[in-house]
Amino acid sequence: MRYKFTAIAALIGLALCLYNSTGYDPHNMVFFMFSVPAWFVDLFIDVHEVSVMLMYVLTVATWALLGLIADTIVYRTSSRTRYRA
Numbered sequence: 001m002r003y004k005f006t007a008i009a010a011l012i013g014l015a016l017c018l019y020n021s022t023g024y025d026p027h028n029m030v031f032f033m034f035s036v037p038a039w040f041v042d043l044f045i046d047v048h049e050v051s052v053m054l055m056y057v058l059t060v061a062t063w064a065l066l067g068l069i070a071d072t073i074v075y076r077t078s079s080r081t082r083y084r085a
Contacts, residue, residue: 009067
């Protein structure tokens with residue numbers, strides 16, 4: 001199985017973190033829209049109490065996990081169609 005979607009999704013997560021760290025996202029609006037761990041952290045504790053590096057690592061890992069799920073679905077779907085033919 002190739003991990004095409006996993007790599008692309010991890011790059012999206014990395015780009016999101018790099019964009020936030022450059023300062024072009026001063027109120028963290030883009031980061032909080034697209035970072036799944038930030039949604040859950042903000043529900044339970046103040047986000048300013050959490051390490052920024054931890055949030056970046058969790059964001060990239062979450063995006064990579066979503067890509068892995070997509071790769072698995074594509075692999076299973078393509079293998080089913082090969083065996084039917």
